[in-house]
Every structure is written in structure tokens, then in C-alpha cells.
Amino acid sequence: MRPTGIRKLYYSISEVSKIAGLEQYVLRYWETEFAQLKPAKNRAGNRIYTNKDIKLIFEIRRLLRDEKYTIEGAKKLLEHYQPEPEGGEQLSLIDVPPKKKVQDNEVKTELIEVRDFLVEFMERLK
Numbered sequence: 001m002r003p004t005g006i007r008k009l010y011y012s013i014s015e016v017s018k019i020a021g022l023e024q025y026v027l028r029y030w031e032t033e034f035a036q037l038k039p040a041k042n043r044a045g046n047r048i049y050t051n052k053d054i055k056l057i058f059e060i061r062r063l064l065r066d067e068k069y070t071i072e073g074a075k076k077l078l079e080h081y082q083p084e085p086e087g088g089e090q091l092s093l094i095d096v097p098p099k100k101k102v103q104d105n106e107v108k109t110e111l112i113e114v115r116d117f118l119v120e121f122m123e124r125l126k
Contacts, residue, residue: 010048013039020057030060033071036078055083 017024027047031037037056039047049057059081063074 010040010050011054013047013049016049016054016057019054020061022057022061027057030057034060034075034078036081052083056081059083 011019013024013027016022016027020027031039034056037053037060039049039053042048056078059078060074063069063077064071069077
């Protein structure tokens, strides 16, 4: 987590998915299983997660994945779960490698090769 000057209050499900390293369908499923996990929804109906929600998700993930509890066992442990008070930290997205930039000359070279192949192919058909 990296501190920044501006703190984000709400996160989308795609951001939370990247932060927690979980698929979006897993987050939606956990909402149905864990009563404490109820992210609010905005006017468009999209889920908006707070830092408190994300801390709970990390705790659920720890219990299920690391500690190997069943969902029922994790539910019992979370009955008295209280997240730590807001520490002021800023959650950060997991570093995703940047997309490779394609150079114009690479594209041009590829297209010339395709054109030459097609020209040669058409000449053989004659």
C-alpha cells in the first residue's frame, strides 16, 4: 500500500478485484454468504466498496484460502469481527504490467509481409 495525498473513499468491484487478487464473481458470491459484506450501490446500481469492506474481504480471503476454513467456519469466526480503525493508508491496485506498445514500423513490416504473401498466393492461383 502506498500513501498518497488524496484518499479514495470508494472503490469499484473491478478495483477491489485487482486489489484483493480475486475474481469479481468471487466477491459477488461472498456477498451472498457473509452478512457483514454488504457494499453500498451507487445510482447506477454498481457496487461501491469502502476501505472497511476491503479489509473484511482480506480477512475472509485469509480465513478461506490461508487458514483453510470452510465458509461455515469462517462465518462463525466473523460473527464478532471488528475491522481495525481506519489507519489512513491508501489501498493500491496490484501492479499490472503495462501493455506493450506496438511500433509503427513493426506494424508496417507485418503488413508488407502479409501483402507479399497474398500477392504470391494470388499469382500461384492464376
